Amino acid sequence: MNVIHYHVDLQFFAGEKTEPATPHKREEGRKKGEVFKSADLSTAISLLALFIYFRVAGGAIGKHLMAVMSGTYQHHLSIVLNTENVQKLFTELTFESLKVLLPLLIVALLVGTGGQLFQVGFLFHPELIRFRPERISILKGLKRIYSLRAVVELLKSILKIILIGLSAFTVIWLNIQWIIRSAQMPLTDGLKTMTKIVLDMGMAASLTLIVLSLFDYLYQRYDYEKNMRMSKQDIKDEFKNMEGDPQIKSRIRERQKQMAARRMMQKLPEADVVITNPTHFAVALEYKAETMDAPRVIAKGADRVAFRIKEVARAHHIVIVERKPLARALYFQLDIGDSIPQDFFKAVAEILAYVYRLKRKG
Incomplete structure (x- = not known):
């Protein structure tokens, strides 16, 4: 009996109009x-x-x-x-x-x-x-x-x-x-x-x-x-209806892409090397021997994003290495957060060794 009363009370409060109107409802009004x-x-x-x-x-x-x-x-x-x-x-x-x-x-x-x-x-x-x-x-x-x-x-x-x-x-x-x-x-x-x-x-x-x-x-x-x-239930229903709108979905996807790009740029200064195809692709790799089994992709981009990655890399004195086939392969085969597969170990290891030599000399 107590459970039933509790459920009814929750329904009552969910239906009570205590929340300010959402921007969508204001626009529709x-x-x-x-x-x-x-x-x-x-x-x-x-x-x-x-x-x-x-x-x-x-x-x-x-x-x-x-x-x-x-x-x-x-x-x-x-x-x-x-x-x-x-x-x-x-x-x-x-x-x-x-x-x-x-x-x-x-x-x-x-x-x-x-x-x-x-x-x-x-x-x-x-x-x-x-x-x-x-x-x-x-x-x-x-x-x-x-x-x-x-x-x-x-x-x-x-x-x-x-x-x-x-x-x-x-x-x-x-x-x-x-x-x-x-x-x-x-x-x-x-x-x-x-x-x-x-x-x-x-x-x-x-x-x-x-x-x-x-x-x-x-x-x-x-x-x-x-x-x-609006009630809390009204807000939930509105959100569900808006999720089905293609325009709203495209806006959400666009907003998610922008947020992901900002997070990627914030993480970029931690990279050890940026591998590029000079004009089209850029892939930033990070490797910490104590915690990682293999180097990991922390940023990647094409065209304008690649240009921006190289700009940030230069600003933070990150080594940029030009390897056209490798940059293209890493860009198309790996996502951000993925570790380097075994097929690329040798090529990436050579690049990291070169980077570490430059850092020691520096």
């Missing part, structure tokens, strides 16, 4: 559009950029609008009403409006796009805009309305309204004297004063929204990580 971002952050940054634009270019915009209105009242009210004049007036007013609106639209587009790219990078997924019947399901709609996420979003909205209202009220309270004085100012000065106060309110509200959005961004990240968690 991103392909499906599953990313975390704060929509409020992009909106807040766009609003702040627009209010800053109004602060910088507001005077020029006001002058342009005044010129358009003045021209309309002075020249266009007395025109003859016919199709040609009305069309000409409409075209002129449209172009003048575009001169004002186009910079605003460009600023909003650039800042909004930049905010999205900053959060999720470039992501285009047509599946997200495709029609799905479950999106208009009443039952699923009610679940979304009465879910925990909906409650959190409601609380966030209430908090945003309160804090943004407080920031706007603070700006009004700090400028209450100017608001009262604006009623006694000339029309132009009064409008300038009220415009400045309104822009200050907008910037204060935008900055407040940015601060709230940063907290929302952290919450969205936490919620994303929580939903992406």
Whole structure:
């Protein structure tokens, strides 16, 4: 009975989602559009950029609008009403409006796009805009309305309204004297004063929204990580599925080759001699009489790897001996870690004797 309970407990813990998502699952989720971002952050940054634009270019915009209105009242009210004049007036007013609106639209587009790219990078997924019947399901709609996420979003909205209202009220309270004085100012000065106060309110509200959005961004990240968690069993299943993928297998083999090559180069300084076919092959041999019955291959390579082996050998003052048939035979018949077979004893012994003589002289 205890064994059964222990087995059930192990299954329970194996199925519990306690592990962070693997890179493969994150990549697959991103392909499906599953990313975390704060929509409020992009909106807040766009609003702040627009209010800053109004602060910088507001005077020029006001002058342009005044010129358009003045021209309309002075020249266009007395025109003859016919199709040609009305069309000409409409075209002129449209172009003048575009001169004002186009910079605003460009600023909003650039800042909004930049905010999205900053959060999720470039992501285009047509599946997200495709029609799905479950999106208009009443039952699923009610679940979304009465879910925990909906409650959190409601609380966030209430908090945003309160804090943004407080920031706007603070700006009004700090400028209450100017608001009262604006009623006694000339029309132009009064409008300038009220415009400045309104822009200050907008910037204060935008900055407040940015601060709230940063907290929302952290919450969205936490919620994303929580939903992406995997159980130990999920990770095992994913690994098994990935092992069957030919591309994954080729990557693993390539990674194994790279690791083996690094280990081989690290072992190479221990070699006694490198036997080469000058341009194509290089085989490094090690022989320790106390522990080895025969010399052993510790590195071998062809072409670029052979060139690299010779470079390392020269750097560590390892003797390089040119024996074309022997180097070719050792390269094709032996693997790294293999001992020299009896057929090559005589040739290799002569080379080692030559190497030892050179070392003694050195």
